[in-house]
Every structure is written in structure tokens, then in C-alpha cells.
Amino acid sequence: MATPSSIVAGARRKLGAGPPRYSAAGLVRKGLSGDSWPRVWRDVELKSSYDVVIIGGGVHGLATAYYLATNHGITDVAVLDKAYLGSGGSGRNTAIVRSNYLTPEGVAFYDRSLTLYNTMATDLNLNVMFSERGHMTLAHTDGALRTMNWRAEVNKLQGIDSSVIDPTEVGKLAPSLDVSGDSRYPILGALYHPPGGTIRHDAVVWGYARGADHRGVEMHQKTEVLDILCEGGSGPDGKGPGGRVTGVRTSRGDISAPIVVNCTAGWASLISDMAGVKLPIHTRPLQAAVTEPVKVFLPTVVVSGSLHVYVSQTDRGELVFGASVDPFNNYNVGGSLEFTEELAGHVLELMPGISKMRLLRQWAGLCDMTPDYSPVMGDTDVDGFYVDVGWGTYGFKAGPVSGEAMAEAIATRAMPKIIAPFHISRFATGELVGEKGAAAVGH
């Protein structure tokens, strides 16, 4: 047997050696030869300077890095994460994607994201297991049904496949749902969105990291940003409006960089504070839970805004549940008993037949909420300091298109039209944007 440390060392890959492609044939070759695959991303020394430093190794940060390298040829980029890649919201969300939003801006944005998710497996040569299984938002009141009709009519005009179906059709698509009309909040219909679905969220993280790595971007885990270095600003230490970024101080030393991008969630306001940029963000936990696996019986994503629950069944057979954000601000991701009780009650209201399934694990992620339920994206009053934050409960859905647009904003020094409404200046003018009408109905 080889000495343990050499197992890993032997597989280190030099950049430029050419990324081996993942394929069935490759699996067979490796299986026969017993060779190991090279590292998914390189393990390299942290340098003292980069063209761009991205804080946060989640889907937003990695997608930004990937598109900087792929679309704009900017490859001297470091992505820093205080823990491991995908340790934040990217690995804690319930991995639902859809594009049946309400405003034209929302539809354009998420439809682009869905398009990128759709081709991601081939683009990144890593199977992110996008499961286009359909997405159903249930209506339990005539008011909710009216909103569904509205969304359907808007989506129809925008060319998005989304329509209102009656309880019988709901029952056919998901036989586990109680469509008898006898329940406390009977299912009166649903907005059905066939292109919506789920995706393996970790695979998205790894795919972007691997793709960015192939183009020269460096991923540095366990590298916590302790401060953002600035000069010329109106605040203490040269931070704040009018100044410019010169680098970051990390748990592994200082790094100089003319451009620093805040792609964090949960700590976005604290990180921005380090540059003297104030964000109107409240942080709240969003809880989720998963059951033990059972044979697959739920083929679509089911969302109920009235009952504050969304549920899908993974290919592994587990039911994955999410709900609404906790009602007060805090940074605790320990989860609460009340959450599991309410969740179970609401789920059984929808699917009375699964009372003997067991809850296996609960967890929480942190959501940065803005006053208008819309993100904060683009440059700031501190030159070179960019933000892609404030994603509330739906950052994962928007990851690809955000990365694409942020990369363009950084490379061209101009805000792409698709994210222009999300600029931080709106909080000063009062010109808030809102997909609240859509965000309020959840996932």
C-alpha cells in the first residue's frame, strides 16, 4: 500500500496539462487502470497579489470567477472562502430553480439563469443533475388562485411555459397531494411550470470551481477575510465613499488587489462594513429539513405559499423541505423545534399519507434580506469594491446569471442592463425595485 500522503500528492496536476474530460469512457478507463482522477481544482500557494479577489466561494463567487475567466479573459483571480467551497447558502438551499416570475425584469433574469443551468452539465463537463421535473405552486384560496392566473397570463406573454391547472390535474401530477377539497386549506388549483425543477447544488459549486480552475482561477479554502484594505476614503483607515480598495487582510496574510468582490451571504453587511460601505441588510435564518429516503413517489416540486412550505423528492428518495425565513433577525443556524413541528403539520396537510415518514435532519442557512427583497449588485462608492449580495432566499436560482453579469460589470466597468436596477444607489434615491410579488410566494 502506498504511503498515505503520497496518494494525494501523486495526483497534483499542473495547470496547462489539459483538463481530463469527464465521460463514461473515462470512468471505464480509470476503472480498468485503477488510476485516480486529477484534482477537481488545484491546491496552490496563496499569492500576495491578484487582479481580482472574490470573497465567498459559493455559487455566486465561483460563477463570477468562472465568467471573468471564460468571457473576459481575466484569470488572475482568487476566490477566498473562510470554510470550504459551497459551505454557505450554496450548500444549504433546497436547490429549486424556476423562471415563472412576475415582472418582466424578473422573468428575463431568471430565464437566463435557467438557460445557463440547462446547459451547465455540458458547458462545465460535470453533471449537475438538473432535473426538469416541473414546479407546481399550489393555490388554497381564491385570492391565491387569482395571483396564479395573473402569473400565468404574464408568463404566457413572455413565452414562459406556465399555466394554471385544476385540482384533478394537480392530483394526476402528484398523487400524494390531497386534492379531495376536504382539507382545512383545500387545493383549488396550481400554477404549473414544467421547465422548473431541481439541481444538485453542490455539483454546481464544484462545476464552476473546476471550470474556473482550468482557466487559471485559484480557489483558496479556509482563508478568512479579516479586513478590506482601502485608501483615500472619507472614513477611518481610508475606507468609505471616495476611496479605493487596495486589497484584503486574510487569516493567511495580506493580499493586494485593485478589485475586491463581496459575494457572501449571511455576512454580506459585515464584509461590506470592512470597506466602509453600509448595506441596508437584515440577516435571518431560513430553515430546511430532509426525511429518510423512500421509494420515489413525488415527481414534481410542490410549493404552497399559504402553508409556507416547499417540497421535492431527490433521486435518492429523500423529501427535502423548506419554509419561510425566521421571523426575526439572527445568525443562529442551529434550527428550531418549532420549525420542524410547523413544517410537518403543513406537509401532512398537503400529503396526509406520509405521516409515517421520518424527519432525518434539519439545518438552516443565513439569508441577507433587503428592504425591497431584491439583491444589491455592482460597484459601490469605494472604487474597486463590488458587491453581489442581499439575495434573500433565492440566491441559488440566480447564481449563474449573477456571475455572468458581475463578471461583465467588473470587466467592462459598466453595469449590464440586466442588473442595473439592483445598484446600491437605489436606497439613497428611494427607487426600490421589487420582485416582492413573486418572492412572496416562495420557491
Place this chain on the structure above:
Amino acid sequence: MLNPLGLLRTATTAPGVRRLDTPQPGEVIDRDTSVRFTFNGARLTGHEGDTIASALMGNGIRVVSRSMKYHRPRGYLTADIWDPNGALQVGDEPNVRSAHRLLTDGMAISTQNVWPSLDLDVKAANGLVSRFLTAGFYYKTFMKPAALWPYYEKVLATFAPGGTVDLDTPHGEFDKRYAHPDVLIAGAGPAGMAAAVAAADEGASVMLVETEHELGGHLRWGDEAELAAAAELIHAVRSRPEIEVLTDATVTGRYEDNWCAISQRTHTHVAERLIKARAKVLVVAPGLIERPYVFAGNDKPGVMTAGAVRRLVNMYGVQPGDRAVVFTANTHGDAAADDLERIGVPVQRVDARAGERIAEATGPDAGVAGVTLVDGRTIEADLLVTAVGWTAPTSLLNMAGDRPVYDRATARFFGSAEIDNVLTTGGIAGDGTVTELVGHGSATGRLAARRAAVIGAHLRAATVWAAPVDTTPPATLPADDRSPLGRDAHPELFRSTTHGIVDYSEDVGSKDLVAAATEGYDSIELLKRYTTATMGPAQGKLETVNTAAVLAEARGERIEDVGTTVWRPPFVPVSLGALAGRVFEPTRVSSIQPWHEANGATPILAGQWIRPEHYGDPAAEVLATRAGVGIIDVTPLGKLDLRGPDVPKLLEQLYTNKWQKLPVGGVRYGLMCAEDGVVMDDGVTARLGDEHYLMTTTSSGAASVWEWAEMWLQTEHPDWQVHVTPVTTAYTSINVAGPKSRELVGRLCDDVDLSPEAFAYMQVRTGTVAGVADCVMWRIGFTGELSYELHVPAGHGLHVWERLLAEGADLGVRPFGLEAQRIMRLEKGHFIVGQDTDGLTKAPSTGLESLIKLDKDDFAGKPELAWALSPEALASAPRVVAIQPDDPTIVPDEACQIVGGETTEILGRITSSRMSPTLGRSICLGQVVPTLAAPGTKLTVLLVDGRRVPATVMEHHAHYDPEGARLRV
């Protein structure tokens, strides 16, 4: 010729597995009983006291399941609740822990993860190509052609492990219970039991929770002395009324402030019950979980932990094999060997302490036939027992904020943090003889009780209504004066020189973990996510430490540097039924509901309320009201009683308009906006007295407006003197509408002057109606007619309703429902928040700009509304307008889009639409872009069926009586 299916066929029974003829000392089964059950259709019998596992093995069955990915035959490994191979379907219940669940008469038990059957499983063919199916292989393939992925996915999904949900399973009733023990003890081994007794001696109330079916912990499968010690402790516990004992129950979660969840699985009346306990002190004493060993063939049936063997032999009289190899590193393994020899099974001991190591379990997939040692020796055996150490189940400590620390000398993790109200004892805290464990448990129980007394005294002192406390409770908790338990040295034994399974339920091997680490998934969390190791039903209790050890080995690091994944609740899975409990969601009806039901009302669900939609003919109800008088039950209308000198300040804060000058007896309409300027609610508020107001909200906004008001009072303005009391259900509300309403109300009320001069539109009075005092009478209305809204003390609502109908018979009084009211309000052009406005509609879009008073100091949404009222903002904000289709017979569906001619450009939408019985034509409200808001503008409405029809913007929101003359008579 080789039969290819022959490779996949497996014998499920083994000759060496059987029930012993002679009872064993610690036996818990009743051999005089016979319990019938079926296993995969075969009729079998067991005994009372048997678990499903012991009954199956008592019948000679060794293979009970198939593994998740390779469908390899599996037998019991740990023979307890954590057994990764023992999940079976029992009737309509999936994933039953068969080594824990007691056998009951008539059970229909089947294996879950097999196709077509346990002995012949075609998917076992995966095992033949396992070298290509390394962990995470699916991330690397099935990408091209993309069109085929949905089919690949369907195939992958058929590999989902677990049982089958019967969707017709009745919900059942799972009531919950609350408990407030001084001391909650998780685990009733010797230390836990001793802690319970000692805490009770100190006067504490104790709840003792044990996962197994009887108290005793590891003493239950021990020798005569241990059994005697257990009996003595059990007697001490059972004789103390202060100790509530729960068996077959588990503390599943510890949340903030020692809020603990307990799952009670055996209960007389319910399948599983959730107990929610606020424990002053939690004692964590779950013992230790025996860790499997990683080596080639370690998942073959016949490989078992020493604990499994001891339980099966000593408690259930089951012989697990004919010839045994016992690989032992500790006295526990030695005892298992002794047990086997005692029942006549020849044992070959392989002593890890002497440097001996096993390398491989050999033999067919169906079970072990021999064992190969690292030194090359081979031994014939059908049973391979491992005793390589323990894992401390530190979950509850983690949930309390602790992070476990690895102790190399004992080869296991220990808690590291000192937590005031969470103490540990027993195996999780250290090692010792029974006497030492009892001693530590007693000390822990005493400390827990003393701390609980101080914590309780502080709680009482902080509770103003409690009896005065004699003495001030001490400022600090009693110090931890316990002598710690010892820690017995134990060799580090995780993996042999060969590779084997690490996570049995996920079918993940050490080779998979090394490959994944090599690829860069080299932190414990990434490794878990990539390989799915530790993600299965045991949530890492058996696998986490071995996973960490294999990763540490691959990286050339130490286990303490690798760490573990985070343990999260619940400690054992809890059924959704138990978590949900009984559905307590109220269904609200007004006090008039019996009359509605008796008189043919069609019900409609409106949020929490059920109310009449109509009584058969909504159009006739409209016409009767407009011509004479109608009455409607509007009880769901939200009502908040506001009292105190600072009520006007609160109203100024919540509403966009001004309230300081509202006189007593006056009523004012107000618009409420959220911080983003979006309309959140509207309604009228009356001033009933100097410091007494009554606010109404929309029916759906009743709860959220109350929360909103409390949010401002409690977090922003705690100095304001205002009491807000929700009184929605304290009143039954009846609106009497129509030109003859004054006459009708006048017949029932003689203490309020109803003349228009004395009681004008938008005024409020308090009076007696139909003999009922303290009714609040409002001159307001949603219908556009002269109307009086009567808020009657709820108990008298039906009486007043019936009197109105009786007294108004000659006036043609008629009840009307929600639908008629909706028609009339639409005729009158009143918008409904949430229907004609939405989550994006800011106040200026409603046409009520005049109600937004930017010269007020502050109000919710002011900064945003200031911007929203700027010319540039108004130039892009949609407007609520009245719309009439040019063809008066066309009623566009609500939500129909208003588009630019033949294009798909969205310019607005219809938000409300009805055929007006009063006007004989269709009427609508809608939202349009500002450029189309001018009266007379021609619109194109896209109907749901695809037709595009012309419509016109009307001058007023009101289609009917725009001047309001009918209201003010």
C-alpha cells in the same frame, strides 16, 4: 453453461443461525409465547420480547436486506437501533429499525431494496461493475447526449433506497405533551439511572429517557453481576415517584435554553408522541456506540460487532453462527467471545492488543466462510465479531454548542465545552467499572439537581406573579465538584490494510473516500457531500469517525485536524406525524353561521374563515339591497381596540394620513403602507372616546396589522402608552345597507339619534340594538348605499341578525353574501388591497395620493413614498383605473392582460371584473401603465381564450353613483 442469474442469487438462511434451546441469563423473551408474523410472505413465529431482528435470526435468517448501490446481501451488523442493514418495511410503515422494533402479532415484514426478491436481486449486477461506479461517478457521466439525461435520471431514481410509502396511510392522531422536569436525563444505563436517583434524592423532578425498551444500558447483556447491578438500579429508579421513566423514547434534540424534544415511540394510544420539555438541566448519558471496522468483506452477513453478538445471545437466546472469529481490542470483545463459548460456539480470538489484525472476511456474498489475517493466516468461520472501540454520540452536546475533541489515547471523541445546564455522565464522559460509573452518575445527578434548584429560583424571582422568594438565589451555579471518570487507553483501530465499506447504508467504501480525497474533496464536509458518506439514516453515528480516519490517512494528517461533520437534530429520526401532532388550525365562523347553514348559504373559504358567498342568487341580492335594504355578516373584518393617550401617535405612524384631529364620534379612512411604500392594508378607524379608538382592517390583514402595530410599539416606541387588543371575534359585525337601512335600524334602536344631522356619514355611535347594549354603530359602507355597520357583542350576533330580518320583512330585507358585496364594491369602484393592488403597488398608484401626508413627521413608508410621488416615479408607476369593455356583454377574466394592440407588450391587467346587475353591463378595475390611465383611453384586453377586445378607461373608479350621493343621505 453458467446461469448469469446464478451469480446474483443468494441464500438468505444460514445453518449456524438459530434459537438456542436453553434460556440465557439476561433473556428478555417469553419462550412460552408464540407471535406470528410474515417475512417476505413466509409465515414465521417468534416470541414476546423479540425484536424483529431476533425473531428473524431465531428462524435461521441471516440475510435481511440488500445494499443501496451494489445490492449486496446484508445481515445484521450492530443489532440495535443504529443497525444500517436492518431497515425493513412493516405493513405501511417504511424504514422500520427492525433490530429495535418489538415483534407484534400479525406483522407483515418485507425487505425494501430488492428487485425482484431478496434472494435473487438483478441489480446486484452493479457489483460486477463496481470498479466503474466509484462514489460520485454520476457527476462524471450521463451528460451527453443531454436529451437522454431525463431517462438516465429515472434509472438512477430507481436506486433510491428505503421503503415504500402507502399514500392511503391514515394521518392518525399524534398528540403532544409538554413537560418541565428539573432534570432531564438522556440515557438510562448505570450512570443515567444513578443520576436519576441522586437527583431525586436532592428533591428534583426527574425525567429519565431510554432509547431501549428497558432500563439498564449495557448491563442488560452483561454477566450475572452486571445483571444484578442493573436490577438493583432499576428497582431504585422505579420506586421513586419523582422519577418519570420513559422507555423506547429518545431525547432527539436540544435547542435554545434547554428546550428539548423527546420522541416517545411506545405509547398506549398513539403511534409516536413528541414531548417538549423545558429542562432546567439536561444530563447527557447515552453511552457509547460500538464502531465497525473497515476491512475487505466487512459488509458480508456474519460480520457483527461484539455488542450485536452479546445482545443476540444474552437477551434473545439467538446463536449468530457456528464457528466464530472474535477480533478484539477490549474487554467487551473478550466478553463476547466468552458468551459464544458459553453457548458452545468454538471461538478463535484475534487480539488487537497483541498486534494481530484481521484483513478480510472471505466467502460468498451470502455470508462469511472464513477470515484472513494480515499475517496471512486463514481461519474457517461463519461469524466474524469485531470489538475495535466506540464512538461517543455527542449530538446533544453539539446542539448545545459544544464541538467534540478527539482523544488519541482512547481513540474516541469527547465533549470539550463546559455548559452550565448540560452535563455528561457515563460512557460519553469516560470509562469505569459499574461502581465507578454509578458513582459518577450519582455525583452528576446531585450537581444537576442543585443547579436546577438555582436556575429554578432565578426563574421564579423573574416571574412577577410568583409567590415571593424567601431568599435571593445565589448569583452563581454550584461548581462542578465531580471527580472525572477515567479514560481507558484503547488502540486506534479504524481500517485494516484492506479496503472495505465505511458507510453501510450509503454503500460507500474506504476506496471511494480515498479516491474522492485525491480528487480534491479533501475536507470532511466536501468528502461527505461528494461521496454521501454519513448522509444516510444513521447520520454518521457509525460512520463519521471511520470517514474522518480514512480521510486523515489519505491526507497524511491526524484525525483531530480533520474533525467531524456537524451533528444536527434529530438524534434519531422522528415521524412527521409525531412532529405535526393534531391539527390545531382553527376554522373560524361567526355567531350567525348556524343561520347561514340553515338558510342555504353557499360557503366560501376566506383565510381562516368560512363565510357565505351567497344565498343562491347574488345578482338578486345586489338589486334588493340597492332598492331596499340588505344585511351582510362581515364578522371577519379585522378589529383592533386601541386605548391610551398615545393612540394618535400610533395611528400617525401606521397610516399615511393624519389623525391628531379626529373628534370623538368621528371615523376616518386610512391607508397603511409597508416600509417600501407598498400598500399593505386599509380600513376605517373610529374614535369612541378620549383615549379609546376602534380600528378596522381587511379580513385577511387582521393578524398582520396587529403584529405590525405591536412591532412599532414594542421595538420602536416602547415609551408610547397604547394597548392594542385584537377584538375581531369579540364582535359579530353586520352591515345593514340600502336606502331603507335607516328605517330598519331605527326600528331596533331607540337610544341613538339616527337622523342625518345627528349621525352623519363617517361617524360612529355606541348604542343598544335589539336590546343588546354596547353595540358599536358606524355610518360607513362598502356597497355605496346608506348603511350602518353594527358591531354587536359576539354572543348576541345571531339574535340581532334574526331581529333585523324579522323587523325588516315588510321592507323587503334580504341577506346578501360576499359575492354581492364584491359586486357592489366594484360598482362603487372601491379597490381591494391584495386584489386590485399587489405586492408591488405603492400608494400613489391607487389614486389616493391625497391621503399621503409627507408633511407629517414620520410614518411607515414615508421615504419611499416621497420618492414614489416624484414626477419621474409617477411617470412609471402603474395606475388603478376603472375599465369598461366596449362590448358590455364581455366580462374579461380577472388577471387578463392589457396589451399593446397585437403585440405581447404588457401594459396592464384586469384586477377585478363582474357583470353589474345594477348597470346591466360588465365592469372592471385594472392596473395600467400611466400613459394609458387618462379617462377615455382605448385599451386592448387579451382574453384568456386569446381574443383581443377593446375597452375604455372610465373617468371615475366608481361605475355607480360616483358623487356618493346615496351614501350621504
